[in-house]
Amino acid sequence: MNKLDEILEQLSKQQPVLDDADALCDSIMDNLPPQPQQKPRRNLWLNLVSGISAAAALLLLVLTVGQSQDFVPVSNDIDYSQALAAFQPNYDELSNANSLESALRQVSEKKLARTTISQLKKQYAL
Amino acid sequence: MDIISNQVIERCQNGDKSAFRIVVQTYQRMVFALSLRLLCDEEEAKDVVQETMIRVWLNIGKYNPKQSLRTWIYTIATRLALDRLKQREWTEPMPEEEEYFSQYIAEEETDRQLENRELIAIIRTLVNKLSPKQRLVFTLVHFENLSTAEVTQITDLDADKIKSNLYVARKTLREQLKRLGYE
Numbered sequence: 183m184n185k186l187d188e189i190l191e192q193l194s195k196q197q198p199v200l201d202d203a204d205a206l207c208d209s210i211m212d213n214l215p216p217q218p219q220q221k222p223r224r225n226l227w228l229n230l231v232s233g234i235s236a237a238a239a240l241l242l243l244v245l246t247v248g249q250s251q252d253f254v255p256v257s258n259d260i261d262y263s264q265a266l267a268a269f270q271p272n273y274d275e276l277s278n279a280n281s282l283e284s285a286l287r288q289v290s291e292k293k294l295a296r297t298t299i300s301q302l303k304k305q306y307a308l
Numbered sequence: 309m310d311i312i313s314n315q316v317i318e319r320c321q322n323g324d325k326s327a328f329r330i331v332v333q334t335y336q337r338m339v340f341a342l343s344l345r346l347l348c349d350e351e352e353a354k355d356v357v358q359e360t361m362i363r364v365w366l367n368i369g370k371y372n373p374k375q376s377l378r379t380w381i382y383t384i385a386t387r388l389a390l391d392r393l394k395q396r397e398w399t400e401p402m403p404e405e406e407e408y409f410s411q412y413i414a415e416e417e418t419d420r421q422l423e424n425r426e427l428i429a430i431i432r433t434l435v436n437k438l439s440p441k442q443r444l445v446f447t448l449v450h451f452e453n454l455s456t457a458e459v460t461q462i463t464d465l466d467a468d469k470i471k472s473n474l475y476v477a478r479k480t481l482r483e484q485l486k487r488l489g490y491e
Binding site for chain 2: 185186189190192193194195196197198199200203206207209210211213214215217218
């Protein structure tokens, strides 16, 4: 064993002396601040369920809105020309349309406002 | 192995000061020994004990009982002591401290219990040239007798860095011994 290891071995056996341990302990205990309040942990399961519910509600909302805009029940018996004429007499071209698709195409070609398209759809709806 | 039971820790986590007194009584000597060997100053070592125990009290709610309480307390104490070491301007050992060292080396009965001031003088003379990090690793391994795994947990240094710090520390100590005429 070399000199360094010899010294280190001897020193590792030396324990520093804390002669006033009780006083130090009392001083620590007297100076303890109040513990911070622990935030109550939210249940993981509860978080998961509320997340899924929120996502499902959002999806449902999107589907409902989309469907209400797209769903246009069309009657085969309807006289499209008459309907168009009654709805928008100023658009003479549209009164020649013989189907909803044709009327919509014409509206689109003429770059009419979107509100007009919705109104047209309403007009053809049963 | 921890001496403190999980039941005592749980009581501490619920704010029971009488349970925390048990923790302080159990670990204050350990923290004092580590801090004294690192800082070589008795009053500062006591300050570190106080600061460490207050931090333990404030953070015991976050303590995970799967981890060793001893290692957790060592980690807190080590960080506080290392901060102080880094802030401090380290002075050369006094001639009388080198004298203590020479006497200790020359003693035939080296098992006698040294007084704190003797121990401080000897350690200061020996580790004077080490950087704070080298001192920390060296102290944890050679004076606190901790395993590499424990030192890794406490210092956040990987095994290779611990090895290299120890290598440089030992080399520096040998040079210091040579300078003092002992190797």
